[in-house]
Amino acid sequence: MKWTKKHIISINDFSRDEIDFVLEKSELMEKKLKDSKTSSLMNGRILANLFFEPSTRTRMSFEVAMKRLGGMTVGFDDLSVSSEVKGETIADTIRVVSDYADVVVMRHPVEGSAMLASEYCNSPVINGGDGANQHPTQTLLDLYTIKKEFGGLDGLDLCIVGDLKYGRTVHSLTSAIEKYDVKLKFISPKELKAPRQMIKSLVDRRIPVKESTKLNLRDSDVVYVTRIQKERFPDPQEYMRVKDAFIIDQRSLEALRDTAIIMHPLPRVSEISAGVDETKYARYFEQAKNGIPVRMALLCLVSGIKFW
Amino acid sequence: MIHVACKQHRELKVEMIKNGIVIDHIRPRRAIDVLRILGIDGSFGYALTIAMNVPSKHIGRKDILKVENRDIDTNEINKIAVIAPEATINIIKDHRVVKKEKVTLPETIVGIIQCPNPKCITNKEREPAESVFLVKQKEPLILRCKYCEREISSPIMLS
Numbered sequence: 001m002k003w004t005k006k007h008i009i010s011i012n013d014f015s016r017d018e019i020d021f022v023l024e025k026s027e028l029m030e031k032k033l034k035d036s037k038t039s040s041l042m043n044g045r046i047l048a049n050l051f052f053e054p055s056t057r058t059r060m061s062f063e064v065a066m067k068r069l070g071g072m073t074v075g076f077d078d079l080s081v082s083s084e085v086k087g088e089t090i091a092d093t094i095r096v097v098s099d100y101a102d103v104v105v106m107r108h109p110v111e112g113s114a115m116l117a118s119e120y121c122n123s124p125v126i127n128g129g130d131g132a133n134q135h136p137t138q139t140l141l142d143l144y145t146i147k148k149e150f151g152g153l154d155g156l157d158l159c160i161v162g163d164l165k166y167g168r169t170v171h172s173l174t175s176a177i178e179k180y181d182v183k184l185k186f187i188s189p190k191e192l193k194a195p196r197q198m199i200k201s202l203v204d205r206r207i208p209v210k211e212s213t214k215l216n217l218r219d220s221d222v223v224y225v226t227r228i229q230k231e232r233f234p235d236p237q238e239y240m241r242v243k244d245a246f247i248i249d250q251r252s253l254e255a256l257r258d259t260a261i262i263m264h265p266l267p268r269v270s271e272i273s274a275g276v277d278e279t280k281y282a283r284y285f286e287q288a289k290n291g292i293p294v295r296m297a298l299l300c301l302v303s304g305i306k307f308w
Numbered sequence: 309m310i311h312v313a314c315k316q317h318r319e320l321k322v323e324m325i326k327n328g329i330v331i332d333h334i335r336p337r338r339a340i341d342v343l344r345i346l347g348i349d350g351s352f353g354y355a356l357t358i359a360m361n362v363p364s365k366h367i368g369r370k371d372i373l374k375v376e377n378r379d380i381d382t383n384e385i386n387k388i389a390v391i392a393p394e395a396t397i398n399i400i401k402d403h404r405v406v407k408k409e410k411v412t413l414p415e416t417i418v419g420i421i422q423c424p425n426p427k428c429i430t431n432k433e434r435e436p437a438e439s440v441f442l443v444k445q446k447e448p449l450i451l452r453c454k455y456c457e458r459e460i461s462s463p464i465m466l467s
Contacts, residue, residue, distance in 0.1 A: 010457065089435050112429035112455025116437045131427055133456050197459055 004304030007118035008126045011136045011172045016179040019143060022297060026144050028308050029300075030293035033068070041305050042071030048101035049075030050093070051128065052082060052108040057266065057288055058128045058137070062105045065295035074101065094120045103299060106130075124302035132168050138265055139172040141294040145287040146222055149261050153180040157219055161187045161246060162226035162271060164194040169265045170226055174198055178205050185210045185220065189242035192232065215246055218255040223248070223281075225264045225271055249273040253281055263287050325355060328376040330398040330405075331388070336361050338392050339371035345387045345465060348375065367394050387420050389413045390463050393446070417441040417451065421463040428456035439466060 001018050014022075032039065047066040051059050054077060063073045076082055083093055090113050097104055098121040106117050107128035114127035114134070129135040146153055158177065164170050164186050174194075177184070184202060186194050190213050202209050217223050225248055233239035247270060248262060264272055264284040276282050300307050334342055339358050343349070348356065357374035364370035380397060388395055389411040399407040419438050423430045429437045430453070440454035441463070452459050 012457065090429070091436050109427075110429050110432055111425060111427045112437065112453065112457075115455045116429045116435060131456075 003301040005124050006302050007114075007121075007124055008136055008298060008302065009114050009118055010127070010134045011139045011176045012134075014136075014176070019140070019176060019179065022140055022294070022301070023144050023147050025297040025301065025308065026140070026290075026294040027148070029297040030290075032307065033293060033296075038068050038070060039307075040070040041300055041307055042066060042069035042303065045071040045102040045303060046100065047071055047073045047075075047299070048097045048104045049073055049077070049128075050082070050097065050104060050106040050108075051075065051077035052079050052084060052106070052113075053129070054078075055107055055128065057291065058107065058135075059105075061288075061291040062126075062128065062295055062299075065292050065299055066103075068292070069296055069299060071102075071299075075105075090116060091120045094125075098122045103303060126298065126302065129168070132166065134172055135168055136172065137291070137295055137298065138169055139176050140298070141287065141291045142169070142173050142224070142263065142265070143176060144294050145263060145283060145290050146261075148290070149283065150221065153177065153182060155181060156221045157183045157185070158222045158224065159185040159187060159217060159220035160224045160226070161215065161248070163192045163228050163232065164188040164226075165192040166229065166232060167226045170194070170224075171198065173224065174202070178202055178207055183208045185212065187212050187215055187246070189213060189228070189245070191238070191242070192228065215248075215252060216255065217248075217252055217260070219257070221257060221260055223256070223260060223262045225262060225268075227267070227269055227271055243270070246271060247273060248276055250275045250279070253279060256281060323355070323357065323374075324403055325357075325374055325376045325400055326403055328354070328374065328378050328400050329380050330400060331373040331375075331392075332370070332396045332398065333364065333366060333394045334371040334373065334388075334392040335367065335394065336369040336371055339373055341391050341465075342371075342373055342388055342395075345384055345391075346375070346378065346380070348378075354378070383420070385409075385411050386414055386417065387465060390417060390420065390449075390451075390465075393449070413443055413446060413449075415443050416454075417443070420466060421451065421460075422466045423453045423456060423458060424460060424464060425453065425456045425458040428453060428458065430455055 049059055059077050066073050094117045103124050105126045105128045109131045111131040111133040114130040118125040230239050261283040262281045339360055355376035359372040361369050393413050395411045397409050398405045418440050421441050429435055430439045441451040444450040444452045450459055450461055
């Protein structure tokens with residue numbers, strides 16, 4: 001695959017080999033970070049962070065990644081300062097920024113906006129989240145966290161808990177993980193079950209899939225927890241009932257395998273109790289930290305900078 | 309004038325047209341949708357023959373349309389391919405079939421289908437994003453929006 005000037009829009013654009021390549025290069029980048037916290041690989045280059053929607057982790061993590069590579073960042077994370085409030089189209093904003101920056105990271109609430117941006121941008125565009133659609137760098141850092149822990153992805157039992165119907169993270173992770181030899185267990189309230197199309201796609205690929213409405217973490221290597229969103233429930237009482245059924249606390253950890261890990265894309269609300277944070281299973285803060293080497297590796301790859 | 313098709317002696321008898329198009333092997337009950345694609349309604353001033361649910365050797369049951377004094381363009385053929393992928397188009401000149409072609413579903417369908425996702429960029433006013441659907445699976449048909457990745461099986465045509 002040609003990486004230079006490649007737009008990173010959707011995890012569905014990646015083959016298994018390409019995912020493995022990014023994970024391998026992220027590992028190399030992390031080793032480089034251990035030797036020295038900064039480098040001059042992106043010296044003199046500019047990253048434009050265009051956040052039409054608020055973001056803390058993704059925006060900061062791209063900023064830190066670029067600065068650790070010796071590059072500079074410009075941009076906004078407040079819609080009121082962007083030209084969109086004056087009625088400018090995304091296409092026009094991107095055409096202008098395209099000449100300002102060497103790499104563009106964009107988050108926008110409209111689905112498909114990152115794909116449109118890539119069609120009007122001479123610099124590589126990295127999708128930092130387009131509404132409920134895609135957030136490919138989140139998926140890559142999720143996979144990187146799993147690979148770091150277990151040495152690979154094949155042969156693992158994954159359990160995904162929470163909002164499986166609307167959760168962007170779950171859909172992207174599932175479409176990437178189905179390229180590997182894994183077993184999946186989905187746990188959710190019945191109102192938030194995984195879309196049938198997603199289950200069919202897994203079955204077509206002969207991935208063993210189990211679905212349950214009861215929290216049972218037995219026989220899992222990875223427990224990936226997502227937030228159940230209150231706004232999805234028309235009846236607040238119904239929300240209260242299912243919300244309590246999906247809290248990972250120290251008691252629910254008793255069923256876990258000794259080597260299992262718990263992940264969460266964050267922000268967390270109450271679905272993982274604070275008592276879990278200090279246990280040997282918790283990996284969600286490390287997962288967020290892993291975003292740095294993964295995004296550093298991607299920034300170098302799309303900029304045509306070889307660091308290995 | 310509308311001629312309704314009938315079966316006589318196990319054979320479909322319909323009046324011949326001098327010039328126009330005959331669309332054969334339309335999936336049963338989709339002839340009305342094909343007429344909609346062609347923009348033909350009750351105000352159409354020429355002969356129109358509609359046969360619905362008639363026996364077909366190829367697809368079991370089929371619909372047929374004969375439209376007098378009407379031509380067809382590539383855009384219309386591509387639209388028909390989405391809802392009637394087995395259809396054949398016969399161009400009639402002076403009572404003779406001068407061209408016969410099978411519709412083929414293109415791998416990419418541009419500017420024909422409206423994305424049903426209201427949050428898709430292709431539905432956002434003033435953005436220069438034309439609807440683009442990629443054919444993920446032909447049978448049964450599954451299309452995926454190039455932009456928002458929404459998958460659909462029952463396409464809604466753009467007017």
